[in-house]
Amino acid sequence: MSDYQYILKTENLYKSFGTLEVLRDVNLSVKKGEVICIIGPSGAGKSTYLRSLNQLEKITSGKVFIKDELFLHREHNRTIHRAEPDAQKAMLLEMGMVFQRFNLFPHKTVLENVMIAQVLVRKKSAEAAKKLAIEIIERVGLSDKLDVYPSKLSGGQQQRVAIARALAMEPEIMLFDEPTSALDPELVGEVLNVMKGLAKQGMTMLVVTHEMGFAREVADRVVFMADGMILEENTPKELFDHPTNEKAISFLRSVL
Amino acid sequence: MSKFKKLVDFKNWQKSTKTVAMVILAILVVIFVLSSLNVSEQDMLRNASPEIEQIIEDEKTSSRKSLTITYNDLGVISYISFTTSGASALKESYVGFAGGIYGADEGGWKFAGQMVNYTYRMLGTGENLLHGVKLTLLLTTLSMIIGAIFSVFLALGKISENKVISKLSSAYIFFFRGTPLLIQMFVIYFSVPGIFGFAWRSLFAAGDPEAVYKGAFIAALIAFSLNAAAYCAEIVRAAIQSIDKGQNEAAKALGMGYGQMMRTIIIPQSIRRMIPPLCNEFVMMIKDVSLVFAISLMDITTISKTIMTSEGNYLVFIPALLIYLVITAVFTFIFGKIEKRLSIYE
Amino acid sequence: MMKKIFALALSLMMLLSFAACTAKTEEAPAAAAAASSVDMSAVKLMQDGVLTIGMEIGYPPFEDFAEDGTTPIGYDVDFAKALSEKLGVTVNFVNTAWDGIFQGIGVNYDCVISAVTITEERKESMLFSDAYINNYQAVVVKADYAGKVESFLDLDGLAIAVQKETTSDILMSDYVSTGSITATISANEKITTCFTQLENGEVDAVVVDSTVADGYLASNPDKFVKAFQDESEPEQFGVAMALDNTALQAAINEAIALLTAEGFFEANVAYWFGK
Numbered sequence: 001m002s003d004y005q006y007i008l009k010t011e012n013l014y015k016s017f018g019t020l021e022v023l024r025d026v027n028l029s030v031k032k033g034e035v036i037c038i039i040g041p042s043g044a045g046k047s048t049y050l051r052s053l054n055q056l057e058k059i060t061s062g063k064v065f066i067k068d069e070l071f072l073h074r075e076h077n078r079t080i081h082r083a084e085p086d087a088q089k090a091m092l093l094e095m096g097m098v099f100q101r102f103n104l105f106p107h108k109t110v111l112e113n114v115m116i117a118q119v120l121v122r123k124k125s126a127e128a129a130k131k132l133a134i135e136i137i138e139r140v141g142l143s144d145k146l147d148v149y150p151s152k153l154s155g156g157q158q159q160r161v162a163i164a165r166a167l168a169m170e171p172e173i174m175l176f177d178e179p180t181s182a183l184d185p186e187l188v189g190e191v192l193n194v195m196k197g198l199a200k201q202g203m204t205m206l207v208v209t210h211e212m213g214f215a216r217e218v219a220d221r222v223v224f225m226a227d228g229m230i231l232e233e234n235t236p237k238e239l240f241d242h243p244t245n246e247k248a249i250s251f252l253r254s255v256l
Numbered sequence: 257m258s259k260f261k262k263l264v265d266f267k268n269w270q271k272s273t274k275t276v277a278m279v280i281l282a283i284l285v286v287i288f289v290l291s292s293l294n295v296s297e298q299d300m301l302r303n304a305s306p307e308i309e310q311i312i313e314d315e316k317t318s319s320r321k322s323l324t325i326t327y328n329d330l331g332v333i334s335y336i337s338f339t340t341s342g343a344s345a346l347k348e349s350y351v352g353f354a355g356g357i358y359g360a361d362e363g364g365w366k367f368a369g370q371m372v373n374y375t376y377r378m379l380g381t382g383e384n385l386l387h388g389v390k391l392t393l394l395l396t397t398l399s400m401i402i403g404a405i406f407s408v409f410l411a412l413g414k415i416s417e418n419k420v421i422s423k424l425s426s427a428y429i430f431f432f433r434g435t436p437l438l439i440q441m442f443v444i445y446f447s448v449p450g451i452f453g454f455a456w457r458s459l460f461a462a463g464d465p466e467a468v469y470k471g472a473f474i475a476a477l478i479a480f481s482l483n484a485a486a487y488c489a490e491i492v493r494a495a496i497q498s499i500d501k502g503q504n505e506a507a508k509a510l511g512m513g514y515g516q517m518m519r520t521i522i523i524p525q526s527i528r529r530m531i532p533p534l535c536n537e538f539v540m541m542i543k544d545v546s547l548v549f550a551i552s553l554m555d556i557t558t559i560s561k562t563i564m565t566s567e568g569n570y571l572v573f574i575p576a577l578l579i580y581l582v583i584t585a586v587f588t589f590i591f592g593k594i595e596k597r598l599s600i601y602e
Numbered sequence: 603m604m605k606k607i608f609a610l611a612l613s614l615m616m617l618l619s620f621a622a623c624t625a626k627t628e629e630a631p632a633a634a635a636a637a638s639s640v641d642m643s644a645v646k647l648m649q650d651g652v653l654t655i656g657m658e659i660g661y662p663p664f665e666d667f668a669e670d671g672t673t674p675i676g677y678d679v680d681f682a683k684a685l686s687e688k689l690g691v692t693v694n695f696v697n698t699a700w701d702g703i704f705q706g707i708g709v710n711y712d713c714v715i716s717a718v719t720i721t722e723e724r725k726e727s728m729l730f731s732d733a734y735i736n737n738y739q740a741v742v743v744k745a746d747y748a749g750k751v752e753s754f755l756d757l758d759g760l761a762i763a764v765q766k767e768t769t770s771d772i773l774m775s776d777y778v779s780t781g782s783i784t785a786t787i788s789a790n791e792k793i794t795t796c797f798t799q800l801e802n803g804e805v806d807a808v809v810v811d812s813t814v815a816d817g818y819l820a821s822n823p824d825k826f827v828k829a830f831q832d833e834s835e836p837e838q839f840g841v842a843m844a845l846d847n848t849a850l851q852a853a854i855n856e857a858i859a860l861l862t863a864e865g866f867f868e869a870n871v872a873y874w875f876g877k
Contacts, residue, residue: 054509056505056509093511099502101502103500103506104506106602107524107525107601116520117511120516149600151602165510169510
């Protein structure tokens with residue numbers, strides 16, 4: 001197996017926007033191959049948590065470990081420790097992210113979207129990048145759309161391209177930030193199917209989602225967040241069937 | 257290849273394209289016919305009255321030349337005039353058109369002749385690049401290109417997280433937008449050489465009689481480029497900032513550096529949004545070029561004013577307006593095409 | 603994209619430098635080949651054998667372009683040509699805006715010949731040659747107004763046009779500000795505008811240099827008349843040079859003396875002002 005215990009770990013993560021505290025003491029440890037779904041009411045800090053893992057948000061204080069190595073340590077908005085730039089870049093590349101609003105590059109075709117970062121960041125040759133891109137695009141079932149611009153695709157197709165784009169960087173962890181929330185209901189299924197396939201292949205995944213069915217079926221663990229805190233954390237069966245936290249109970253009652 | 261096929265396959269052209277093509281073709285045919293019928297300079301010269309012939313003969317031996325022969329050939333129509341200078345000025349003029357030569361001292365032919373002469377002078381035909389339309393086009397195009405490239409750095413500087421760079425860029429933009437272009441040009445043309453002890457004309461060969469104008473052009477080019485950079489920087493900044501933040505985040509999440517992200521993701525997308533305001537800026541600048549009269553250069557406006565001064569004829573402004581209109585129309589068309597081309601992905 | 607822009611800029615630059623190479627040179631008049639009649643050994647010109655002259659070409663009849671738009675003509679042009687003939691050099695005219703024309707002396711050209719009035723104030727920053735023409739302030743009115751204006755004081759209550767920042771402008775402003783007369787003054791960029799205003803009836807009179815008035819009246823004999831000319835205070839036009847260029851001043855003065863002796867100035871005045 002791997003020579004580390006946790007592929008991703010956060011300790012005492014805090015984040016505030018001005019006086020508003022969005023994350024309060026978030027601790028989470030993820031093992032390789034685990035699929036973790038984060039659920040909770042809106043404004044709970046789920047997205048912020050995901051975004052602070054790959055540095056899209058600056059945490060106020062706390063520690064982030066990747067493969068047991070201290071990646072970032074901040075206290076009161078000041079950086080105490082930070083990995084060397086090269087190591088930092090390598091660690092960031094371990095995480096691929098899929099956004100709620102896809103964020104595809106509109107001026108690039110499907111193929112180019114999936115190729116560009118491979119060439120620019122991974123420094124691959126164009127042929128190698130193209131080969132991998134075609135392979136991955138096939139996996140998300142869009143082989144016939146290689147030279148199409150994103151504006152000509154449906155939301156579900158766009159999100160599948162976005163997943164392919166992240167996968168092409170060959171990350172070890174995939175972060176999904178409400179990947180189906182912006183989709184029409186009939187398009188949700190195709191995206192979830194791709195994600196299920198990924199989970200089956202053993203990809204480590206952190207998924208912020210409102211799709212409780214997906215969480216129950218695919219997740220190894222489900223985390224319930226509210227008010228910037230993790231209030232309950234358990235197997236899907238336990239958490240959905242026997243929630244203990246009061247807020248979790250009322251939340252689940254409202255969505256199920 | 258497929259593009260070429262599409263071009264040749266005119267049966268399937270759109271109706272509007274067909275109409276435009278027909279009109280252009282008709283105009284070309286008319287121009288071709290007229291230009292083949294155009295009267296040669298020799299024929300025009302032969303038309304001079306005996307009185308003028310006498311003056312030409314007399315002046316062959318005298319040192320004072322009072323007679324000026326002006327010959328303007330616009331391809332489809334030509335104009336010749338014999339004018340003497342001095343208090344008792346004599347004038348005789350002809351218009352050559354479609355194979356005929358017509359006296360142009362009064363009536364409709366006089367008007368036509370004047371229009372030909374004025375247009376010819378404003379086009380700067382037969383002169384080098386530092387005159388008339390050519391000057392206007394050269395100065396606007398060059399300074400717009402230099403300014404636009406520089407402006408990208410200014411815009412990135414202004415939105416930079418580095419406080420010093422950001423403040424410096426903002427100060428530059430504020431300075432060049434907050435002071436008149438004419439004064440900026442004066443400072444560069446008059447004050448800068450004074451302070452640093454050089455002359456703009458000394459950039460060129462000492463024996464070059466046009467060195468003064470070339471030096472002035474370089475000074476104007478610098479002033480216009482610096483100024484255009486400031487105005488374009490605001491356009492570029494607004495366009496960059498109008499790009500959805502998600503693009504920024506997606507690029508970051510893929511591990512792209514700031515430079516890579518700007519170069520391949522943000523700027524290519526923002527260029528399309530810059531085109532319409534840049535086109536406006538370009539058109540404004542075409543008109544601003546008239547300021548170069550202050551440092552001895554002759555653009556369209558200056559030439560028309562000079563003609564107004566020496567002939568007192570307000571009709572000169574008609575061809576001036578038309579020339580400006582044509583230039584503006586051509587560039588608006590080009591910018592429109594560029595915008596369309598950049599929009600294919602939408 | 604970037605490459606294309608650079609290529610475009612580069613080719614434009616090359617075009618420009620090409621134009622620089624092919625730019626026409628002022629052809630030397632045959633007469634200039636003749637030996638100089640003036641001692642020029644001490645004179646240092648910007649360009650050997652060429653007198654470069656700054657001129658605001660747009661002030662008829664002193665300096666103007668012929669209808670071809672490139673040939674400078676006018677009283678000053680003929681004077682400059684005659685002058686350089688006497689000096690044994692060729693002449694190169696540099697067309698310059700009036701603003702900043704004196705800043706270019708010694709930088710862009712050797713001297714300025716552009717209907718420059720010799721004043722005490724200007725003498726502090728530049729050298730002047732001897733005067734080559736006398737000029738007076740004159741009042742021009744429409745033909746049917748003739749006889750009604752016989753001094754500046756008769757302008758009381760009228761609307762007057764002058765060219766901005768000229769002696770005429772200063773003189774009229776003095777008359778009005780001291781309360782000698784009450785008049786509306788329209789100060790224009792170009793003297794032609796003043797005459798157009800007079801013709802259209804926007805103003806009643808134009809106050810202008812007598813030389814300009816003479817030239818204008820000669821080419822428009824029926825429209826206007828010169829009502830009055832103030833000969834008590836003549837103004838003189840001279841060649842302006844850099845303050846330290848005494849050698850050139852001496853040479854030009856010598857040439858002017860020779861031209862006077864030959865009767866050049868009478869002929870030139872008669873030719874341009876029809877007297």
